[in-house]
Amino acid sequence: MKQKKENTTEKLKIGLYGISGCAGCLLTVIYEDCFTEINELVDIKAFPLIKEDNYKGPLDYCFIEGTVCFDEDIITLKKLRKRSKYIVALGACSHVGGVPSMKNFLNKDKVMRFVYPKYNHLKSTNPTPINKHIKVDYYLPQCPPSKKEILEFVQAITSNRPFRLTEDPVCFECRKKGNPCLLNQGQLCLGPITRGGCDALCPTNDTICYGCRGPCPDANIHAFKELLKEKGYTQKELVAKMQTFAGLQFKEFEEEKSTWLEK
Numbered sequence: 001m002k003q004k005k006e007n008t009t010e011k012l013k014i015g016l017y018g019i020s021g022c023a024g025c026l027l028t029v030i031y032e033d034c035f036t037e038i039n040e041l042v043d044i045k046a047f048p049l050i051k052e053d054n055y056k057g058p059l060d061y062c063f064i065e066g067t068v069c070f071d072e073d074i075i076t077l078k079k080l081r082k083r084s085k086y087i088v089a090l091g092a093c094s095h096v097g098g099v100p101s102m103k104n105f106l107n108k109d110k111v112m113r114f115v116y117p118k119y120n121h122l123k124s125t126n127p128t129p130i131n132k133h134i135k136v137d138y139y140l141p142q143c144p145p146s147k148k149e150i151l152e153f154v155q156a157i158t159s160n161r162p163f164r165l166t167e168d169p170v171c172f173e174c175r176k177k178g179n180p181c182l183l184n185q186g187q188l189c190l191g192p193i194t195r196g197g198c199d200a201l202c203p204t205n206d207t208i209c210y211g212c213r214g215p216c217p218d219a220n221i222h223a224f225k226e227l228l229k230e231k232g233y234t235q236k237e238l239v240a241k242m243q244t245f246a247g248l249q250f251k252e253f254e255e256e257k258s259t260w261l262e263k
């Protein structure tokens with residue numbers, strides 16, 4: 001009978017950290033079915049959300065949740081970058097700025113006064129995704145990221161297989177599932193310009209896609225805007241939807257590929 005080769009020292013050293021975020025991405029990792037398998041495949045050396053005693057040495061892969069909202073976040077990121085061979089942006093906040101990045105498009109002082117009416121000394125910052133501050137090697141998008149995709153990633157890195165996000169839009173998976181199209185029913189769904197891989201989670205549950213996985217690489221925003229105009233939507237409505245999770249990335253994408261949003 002063949003003996004199963006056991007050598008825990010060969011396992012990849014992993015750290016899971018958060019900067020400014022809601023901990024939802026990190027909680028996804030510790031859902032029992034996900035965590036058990038990950039824990040078998042890799043050596044979770046540091047996970048401050050659930051571990052009191054955390055290793056401080058070099059890591060192979062460091063997963064980071066959250067948006068850069070404070071100077072302290074940048075200091076943390078730079079320290080983690082130095083310690084890690086690979087950085088993995090975990091979730092929409094880390095990948096594209098997420099909901100906090102909406103503040104970039106609002107009156108910052110008004111937002112501050114609304115959220116922290118008594119804390120006048122707090123400095124308002126522009127929330128940004130982590131790749132604006134450090135080099136990022138991999139992205140696991142979505143708010144929160146899918147357990148399935150996190151597992152697929154860990155399985156890929158532990159078996160030396162490449163890991164790639166799908167480049168197809170959400171519509172691709174949505175059509176395959178046979179969902180009725182919400183866009184055709186008068187709801188401004190961002191599925192046509194958003195990167196798939198979530199199994200069309202929201203439209204399958206009768207909710208529009210808000211673009212939490214960011215734009216798909218070959219999104220035809222020009223064609224999409226024409227379609228929306230034909231359907232009677234305004235630019236304001238489209239911009240508001242795009243700014244929900246990935247406004248900064250949609251804006252950069254737009255500036256490179258189309259000028260419609262500036263008109």
Ligand code: SF4
Pocket residue numbers: 021022023024025026065066090091092093094098099142143144145
């Ligand atoms: S991506 Fe979503 S779940 Fe993750 S930290 Fe941001 S808001 Fe929370």
Ligand code: SF4
Pocket residue numbers: 170171172174175179180181182183184189190191192200203209
């Ligand atoms: S509901 Fe949204 S994601 Fe689904 S096909 Fe229509 S536009 Fe695409």
Ligand code: SF4
Pocket residue numbers: 142143170194195198199200201202203208209210211212213214
């Ligand atoms: S359907 Fe859109 S908003 Fe919903 S999980 Fe997928 S990418 Fe995110």
